[in-house]
Amino acid sequence: MGAAPQSVLIAIVLSVCHCSFSYTPRCSTHKIVNEVPLTPLEGEIVKKVRELVSENGTDGVITSKNLVSLLGRLREQYVQLEENLKVQGILIHNLKMLESFYKQISELKSNAIKEIEKDLLECSKNLGTSQIKDVEIENFKLLLSQNANTLTRLELGLNTCHTTLLANEELINLLQPTTKPTDHPGNAVTLKSDINDSLDSRQSGCALFGNFTGVQSIQVPSLGDVEVYCNSLLAGSGWIVIQRRENGKTNFIRKWNEYREGFGNITGEFFIGLQKLHQLTKSEQYELHIQLEDFEGEQRFARYDRFEVDEEDSGYALASLGKYTGNAGDALTHNLHARFSTYDEDSPEKCAAKREGAWWYGDRCGASNLNGIYSEGDQVYDYDGVGVYWNTAEWHDFTYSLKTVHMLIRPKGN
Numbered sequence: 465m466g467a468a469p470q471s472v473l474i475a476i477v478l479s480v481c482h483c484s485f486s487y488t489p490r491c492s493t494h495k496i497v498n499e500v501p502l503t504p505l506e507g508e509i510v511k512k513v514r515e516l517v518s519e520n521g522t523d524g525v526i527t528s529k530n531l532v533s534l535l536g537r538l539r540e541q542y543v544q545l546e547e548n549l550k551v552q553g554i555l556i557h558n559l560k561m562l563e564s565f566y567k568q569i570s571e572l573k574s575n576a577i578k579e580i581e582k583d584l585l586e587c588s589k590n591l592g593t594s595q596i597k598d599v600e601i602e603n604f605k606l607l608l609s610q611n612a613n614t615l616t617r618l619e620l621g622l623n624t625c626h627t628t629l630l631a632n633e634e635l636i637n638l639l640q641p642t643t644k645p646t647d648h649p650g651n652a653v654t655l656k657s658d659i660n661d662s663l664d665s666r667q668s669g670c671a672l673f674g675n676f677t678g679v680q681s682i683q684v685p686s687l688g689d690v691e692v693y694c695n696s697l698l699a700g701s702g703w704i705v706i707q708r709r710e711n712g713k714t715n716f717i718r719k720w721n722e723y724r725e726g727f728g729n730i731t732g733e734f735f736i737g738l739q740k741l742h743q744l745t746k747s748e749q750y751e752l753h754i755q756l757e758d759f760e761g762e763q764r765f766a767r768y769d770r771f772e773v774d775e776e777d778s779g780y781a782l783a784s785l786g787k788y789t790g791n792a793g794d795a796l797t798h799n800l801h802a803r804f805s806t807y808d809e810d811s812p813e814k815c816a817a818k819r820e821g822a823w824w825y826g827d828r829c830g831a832s833n834l835n836g837i838y839s840e841g842d843q844v845y846d847y848d849g850v851g852v853y854w855n856t857a858e859w860h861d862f863t864y865s866l867k868t869v870h871m872l873i874r875p876k877g878n
Contacts (some may be wrong), residue, residue: 465661522819533666543875668748668875670694671702679730684740686745693730695872699753699765703872704744709852710868712838716821720809723822724776738773738780738804743874745772745783752785754834755870756792756854759841764792764859771873781804782824793856799826820850831855831862 490703507866511827673680675696682704709716714733726737744750752771770786781803788794802824805816815825821836836852843865851865860866 491665515730538608544589586863605785626731670696670704671745671874675701675760685743687740689741691730692736695870696753698870699767699872702874703753703871704736704874705872706741707834707871708733709834709838709866712840716835717807717837720806723804723806724780739776741773742775742780744873746775750873751876753872753874754790754796754854755868756791756859757867757868758860758864759867764790765793766790766794766796766854769876770803773801773804779805779809791858792854793855793858795830795832795856799824799832802830818849833862834869836865841867 472693485522533547537721540646549848614735635725669682670676670680670692672682673694676694678694680694681691685748694706695703695705710733714728714731714814716733716735723735724738726735726740728734746837750771752768754766755763756765767789768785768787768827769789770784772784774783782796782800785800788797803811804822806822807816807823810816811825811829813825813829816822816827819825819829819833819836821833823833823835832854833850834852834854837847837850839847839851844866850860852869853862853865854860855862
């Protein structure tokens with residue numbers, strides 16, 4: 465076989481190559497001769513063929529001598545090229561799949577964020593509505609309690625009037641057989657005395673309401689009607705709650721004027737006020753009951769049988785405590801006669817500032833601090849010396865801050 469033009473030879477080689485691999489020819493002689501545009505695969509094959517022809521030929525022609533060798537090398541190149549194109553096709557397919565997955569994930573993420581935002585908005589609206597409803601419920605409860613107080617007072621008044629009328633009828637019946645009322649003017653004085661005795665024999669404070677627990681209105685000397693919280697669940701009936709600590713929602717680090725008038729939520733954490741305590745405890749003899757609970761659920765109490773708070777000129781001093789009984793230990797007698805101290809009206813030893821509270825601090829700041837800083841359950845030892853503590857040998861010391869405190873008073877004998 466003689467020499468052949470390069471373009472013809474390339475077409476022949478391509479045809480042979482295609483036939484050798486059972487490949488449907490897409491690149492024929494007329495495409496090369498007529499310069500018809502080739503597909504990318506055909507162009508890559510032609511490029512390889514030309515490289516081989518150039519390596520084995522001279523002046524752009526090749527003889528039959530090298531054709532067999534050329535075809536063998538071309539076959540190897542073609543097989544490799546075909547494998548590379550298959551791998552490339554797989555990679556492109558996988559890349560398209562990844563792009564599709566990424567787009568789906570992005571859409572899911574966007575939809576999820578929108579749903580979360582929608583839920584948060586709805587939750588916020590519901591929370592606002594719930595808070596408003598809670599306030600309305602509390603107001604309704606307070607109104608019911610006030611109405612109950614009024615009804616109770618009316619009932620007590622009616623009972624008193626009924627008792628007085630009965631007493632008057634008995635007295636008139638006794639006087640009628642012997643003399644006329646006009647003959648003895650002193651009868652009117654006797655009748656008035658009997659009525660006063662009947663009124664004086666009535667119970668006072670929360671004892672008027674028996675075993676009732678909740679908000680009531682009582683008469684406080686010099687102050688008139690005062691709302692108090694009655695408790696008959698902790699230590700029997702008739703107790704007035706004067707201080708309560710239970711969750712730390714109310715700040716007890718306050719000024720003198722606030723402790724004088726009282727502060728807080730009467731159904732939650734509060735302090736009744738030093739002026740009310742003075743007026744109540746000077747009018748008759750009161751006893752004091754202090755109910756304590758730690759974060760382990762253990763409850764103990766301390767009771768004093770003669771509790772009295774002096775007037776403001778004395779600094780509302782702890783005038784009297786009486787005898788102690790209980791199982792919490794006595795952490796208050798040491799404070800007897802101490803003035804009440806706040807951070808703006810502090811003791812010479814600056815106990816209110818040192819203990820971060822307000823209390824009847826005695827010598828060396830005493831052994832109790834029931835108006836100190838409230839702590840959470842896992843922080844009971846974090847407020848060493850400044851928490852809500854009752855420091856006794858029988859129970860906890862000043863390093864432990866208590867969970868709940870209830871201070872209660874009631875007239876002795878009720």
